[in-house]
Amino acid sequence: QGQLVESGGGLAQPGGSLGLSCSASGRTFSAYTMAWFRQAPGKEREFVSAISWNGGSTYYADSVRGRCTISRDNAKNTVYLQMNSLKPEDTAVYYCAARRGGSSPQISVYDYWGQGTQVTVSS
Secondary structure (H helix, E strand, O other): OOEEEEEOOEEEOOOOOEEEEEEEEOOOOOOOEEEEEEEOOOOOOEEEEEEOOOOOOEEEOOOOOOOEEEEEEOOOOEEEEEEOOOOHHHOEEEEEEEEOOOOOOOHHHOOEEOOOEEEEEOO
16 A cells, blocks of 8 residues: 655745655555645645656646646655745645556546645745
8 A cells, every 4th residue: 555745845935945745655656657736725626747657757737837847766756846936826735646547637547645735835
């Protein structure tokens, strides 16, 4: 049974940066697509970014493209999300997810989820 644990959330000022990490345990996720989603208060969970099993392909939501970078280190069973030029609308709980198939923005196709880490962007 695999488990994903996010870390790195916190409070940042507008224009600032935060780096999130997602550590996987219980199984090897090197063959899995990994993704980040987020859910703001009162809103539905939405896709942020995804990365293919070997890191060769990355995908971003329009709202974060150019400001976020997803990466992974399969040797460490960890995926990262570097967020720059943060905006108040980036405030949300950020979730890590994994699936055996290819990258997808659809929540329902992901098999594993972390518990989430809070990101708050405020001055």
